[in-house]
């Protein structure tokens with residue numbers, strides 16, 4: 400509709416409100432589609448993220464990496480694949496496949512540090528470092544096992 | 555109903571994620587731990603409605619959605635209404651044979667914060683439960699109106715400092731005790747009622763699966779530690795949740811068919827309530843000498859509730 404038409408009232412007042420043909424509740428124009436009623440929408444729970452076609456509207460295609468000032472670094476050598484970090488990461492940022500922890504999704508990790516706190520190994524298999532830290536250097540300087548007070552040299 | 559195995563964490567970790575990252579909840583927010591687990595422990599078609607609150611505004615920021623399932627954005631008080639309306643429509647279409655895929659089971663879930671659940675959406679939730687819709691309502695209980703800056707709700711516990719019930723020289727903050735939604739919902743006709751906490755991930759997953767499998771209305775009160783309003787370091791969300799369940803400030807229990815009460819978690823070492831309170835900035839004023847009595851009353855209240863729950867469990871009534 401042109402601006403001219405919008406400004407004039409020539410096209411208005413012609414359809415009387417309520418004069419439309421009466422339709423049943425299940426014939427009204429669809430305003431909303433509940434996908435679960437129209438398709439089997441469970442395909443997502445059968446597909447891995449890497450096999451899915453995400454639309455541009457999925458937040459999966461966006462990043463919150465700029466929120467981070469500290470980041471977790473993962474040390475595979477010590478990890479026992481307990482999956483504590485996976486179940487408690489609030490940002491779906493621990494990547495596990497076939498019961499193995501693989502690493503961190505740095506597009507979605509916000510650097511909260513929860514994964515480090517819940518990691519049970521000694522030393523921890525995840526530690527927080529400055530966002531700018533070099534991953535290789537962090538791994539090279541990884542702390543060694545903290546000895547319990549009772550442990551002796553010979554152990 | 556399709557079920558993801560939650561027998562142990564390794565098996566559970568093979569679930570394919572349905573709650574995506576790059577939502578805008580605070581770092582360390584327990585809301586997303588709870589929601590993510592709900593979506594990962596079921597393989598069903600889920601139709602989810604969310605009341606306005608941190609969860610809704612942070613997971614649907616134009617043009618993005620974090621939900622890999624049917625999701626309904628609704629007003630502050632209407633998640634139960636939307637979920638029950640969708641459920642009624644589903645049943646009608648099933649009866650008429652107009653569903654495109656009648657064999658794929660659909661489950662209905664509504665999420666609300668404590669503000670919308672205990673206060674502003676209470677009537678709508680209560681109505682949906684009374685009408686007996688087949689759905690699960692999950693309250694993300696962070697004991698405060700977090701999204702609008704920390705106003706008290708009827709879930710805010712005694713002694714907590716909030717923006718509308720602040721602690722000061724004379725006042726110790728919140729004066730009213732937390733509303734007992736578990737009893738209210740059980741008495742309202744919910745088939746299954748349970749209190750869960752994300753630190754006990756297995757109990758939480760089992761409760762979610764049980765409620766999705768239960769026909770009729772279910773109510774779950776999920777404790778959602780909020781680092782921003784409770785004032786603790788985001789990395790400590792699970793630690794704070796541990797203190798909550800192990801001090802019995804948040805006992806984990808369920809009520810089946812309105813009467814059968816089962817305790818789902820018994821801490822091996824029960825810790826003092828003051829350890830839980832001392833871990834959060836919202837209670838720090840309680841440790842001043844003039845408010846010492848509030849701490850003592852807290853412990854007495856928690857002991858009495860634990861005693862009551864154990865007696866009710868034993869009585870099997």
Ligand SMILES: Cc1ncc(C[n+]2csc(CCOP(=O)(O)OP(=O)(O)O)c2C)c(N)n1
Pocket residue numbers: 606607608609629630631666667668669670671674694696698699700701702707
């Ligand atoms: C009818 C109505 N009243 C008030 C608001 C403003 N409002 C939006 S979110 C919110 C607080 C939500 O608190 P809660 O339900 O506890 O959820 P939380 O943010 O803590 O998760 C309020 C008051 C609104 N959107 N609609």
Ligand code: SF4
Pocket residue numbers: 470471487488489490491492493503507508509510511512513514515582
């Ligand atoms: S720091 Fe937080 S967001 Fe990042 S991977 Fe660990 S738990 Fe997830």
Ligand code: SF4
Pocket residue numbers: 477478479480481482483484485500514517518519520524525
């Ligand atoms: S919590 Fe630690 S040990 Fe467990 S899977 Fe994660 S990194 Fe590995």
Ligand code: SF4
Pocket residue numbers: 578579580582583584585608612696700701779780781782783
């Ligand atoms: S204010 Fe609290 S509930 Fe809201 S997003 Fe932040 S941590 Fe989560």
Ligand SMILES: [Mg+2]
Pocket residue numbers: 667668669694695696697698699700701
């Ligand atoms: Mg709240």
